[in-house]
Amino acid sequence: MSTDARLVVISNRVAVPKARGAAGAQGGLAGALHSALKDRQGLWFGWSGEQSESGRTGNISTQTSDDVTTATIDLSERDIQEYYNGYANSTLWPLFHYRLDLAKFERETAKGYERVNERFAELVASLIEPDDIVWVHDYHLVPLGERLRSRGCKNRIGFFLHIPWPATRLFVSLPYHERLVRTMLHYDLVGFQTQEWLESFLHYCRGELGAEVDEESGSVTLEGRTTIARAYSIGIDWEHFSRLGETGTARQAQQRLMSSTRRRTAMIGVDRLDYSKGLPERLDGISRFFDKYPERVRDLVFVQIAPPSREDVESYQVIRATLEQKTGQINGARSEVDVVPVRYVNRGYSHEELFGFFRAAKIGLVTPLRDGMNLVAKEYIAAQDPEDPGVLILSQFAGAAAQLQDAVLVNPHSPDDLAHAIRVALDMPLEERKERYEKLIGTVRDDNVQNWTETFLRDLDNVPH
Ligand code: G6P
Numbered sequence: 001m002s003t004d005a006r007l008v009v010i011s012n013r014v015a016v017p018k019a020r021g022a023a024g025a026q027g028g029l030a031g032a033l034h035s036a037l038k039d040r041q042g043l044w045f046g047w048s049g050e051q052s053e054s055g056r057t058g059n060i061s062t063q064t065s066d067d068v069t070t071a072t073i074d075l076s077e078r079d080i081q082e083y084y085n086g087y088a089n090s091t092l093w094p095l096f097h098y099r100l101d102l103a104k105f106e107r108e109t110a111k112g113y114e115r116v117n118e119r120f121a122e123l124v125a126s127l128i129e130p131d132d133i134v135w136v137h138d139y140h141l142v143p144l145g146e147r148l149r150s151r152g153c154k155n156r157i158g159f160f161l162h163i164p165w166p167a168t169r170l171f172v173s174l175p176y177h178e179r180l181v182r183t184m185l186h187y188d189l190v191g192f193q194t195q196e197w198l199e200s201f202l203h204y205c206r207g208e209l210g211a212e213v214d215e216e217s218g219s220v221t222l223e224g225r226t227t228i229a230r231a232y233s234i235g236i237d238w239e240h241f242s243r244l245g246e247t248g249t250a251r252q253a254q255q256r257l258m259s260s261t262r263r264r265t266a267m268i269g270v271d272r273l274d275y276s277k278g279l280p281e282r283l284d285g286i287s288r289f290f291d292k293y294p295e296r297v298r299d300l301v302f303v304q305i306a307p308p309s310r311e312d313v314e315s316y317q318v319i320r321a322t323l324e325q326k327t328g329q330i331n332g333a334r335s336e337v338d339v340v341p342v343r344y345v346n347r348g349y350s351h352e353e354l355f356g357f358f359r360a361a362k363i364g365l366v367t368p369l370r371d372g373m374n375l376v377a378k379e380y381i382a383a384q385d386p387e388d389p390g391v392l393i394l395s396q397f398a399g400a401a402a403q404l405q406d407a408v409l410v411n412p413h414s415p416d417d418l419a420h421a422i423r424v425a426l427d428m429p430l431e432e433r434k435e436r437y438e439k440l441i442g443t444v445r446d447d448n449v450q451n452w453t454e455t456f457l458r459d460l461d462n463v464p465h
Helices: 034-039 077-096 107-125 144-150 177-184 195-207 238-246 248-261 279-292 314-334 351-360 375-382 415-426 430-446 449-462
Strands: 007-013 043-051 061-065 068-075 133-137 156-160 189-192 212-214 219-222 225-231 265-270 300-305 342-345 363-366 391-395 408-410
Touching (some): 007 034, 034 068, 068 077, 144 177, 195 212, 238 248, 238 430, 300 351, 375 430
Parallel strands (some): 007 043, 189 225
16 A cells, blocks of 8 residues: 555445455445455444434444444434435436336435435544545445535545446436536546446536546546546455365355256356346346257256345335246246256355355356446356366456456347357366466456555545645
8 A cells, every 4th residue: 555544434334344254245345345444444434234213313333343443323214215225226226227217216315315425424524534545435425525525524535336337328317417426526536347337427527517528547627626537347355265265164065066966067146136137137048048958957957046135125026026936937847856947045145155156056147237347257257166167157238247258248138148158158168168267367366356445545545636
């Protein structure tokens, strides 16, 4: 690190140390920042995940462990409804994942979002020292930097968006879109997962706000203020993850899956139960594969691990019902007394267990319809046996596809494309599997999460302020 300044991270959820490793497929943000915070004796502020009225009265609970202090607040029922379930997860999340059909635009939830951002600013402002570096994360907290500035905060403040940034023609469907983006121009540095999302953002700033944009440096100037916008692709904690294979838990998990599938090839998907992950489309692709190659029902077993997520939001209840129905249909039509083609599991597993399952599965299926990055794709590669690696089938619409070009890339909307990719992966000779793996593993190892945090924080230390 180029500076000794203390780091203050602010995100909706806070990963308390004991939760590390137990996250399973619960998203890339939690756990990713722990080492950067540790290096800088940092502070992590956010929602406790609990519901109570105490957050209103400024009741912050703090806990220090391993050189990192976490400071959390509870949210009231109304705040959770309007800010988290409402504007963040029923407006911004669907819209930013290109699901305008699922996006709800309600003035009340927009106000709740602004209110909670204001409360975050009020409470965290009292914890920020003049020399701290502040790093705000994700779509829940877009306006937070501007709210901090309005309270006189002069610190360097960076923002990272973990999800895609939509194309301008789609983004302008959001009422008051200008207001939201203008708040982003109070950050010193704004980071996106890929060049594609960055370009969409710059396109918006130039076309809709009339900002002066320099593509090369990523500088966006509006009304005398300059923000730098750049792409930083997040990676996995390689050091930690690649060592998990040595654990007894990982080996047992690997054995457990292998012995239950015997001579059949296991194909695995691990995703939060979210419509952006393309799960119904994935099942349609598998169904098409069995329609085309019925004799291969005995060759393949598909294991889908999908821990439920955001269960109070209606679109998540709908996707869950759809998946239950589709799984039932495939299994009803294709099972024999001794063969069930799809195993659908609604629970999360530890990182050790997931490592073992990934290693046992000779095909990894990661086919989101849209995804900021997707770290499951990188974890699947990191868990492979270099002497007998499995094949990653990856959606061309995951942010990770820009880096992982040697995966078998698919259009997740096309059942035929998916069916074809599954056949290609099942029949891929060892030599080709190794060649692809060698290229993929280099990227996964080198573009790791430590690299990501270091690059972002180095730039935040150095951008004009
Ligand atoms: C995505 C988001 C994260 C979020 C995670 C889990 O990865 O980018 O900010 O924490 O999903 O979603 P949840 O709603 O459970 O926090």
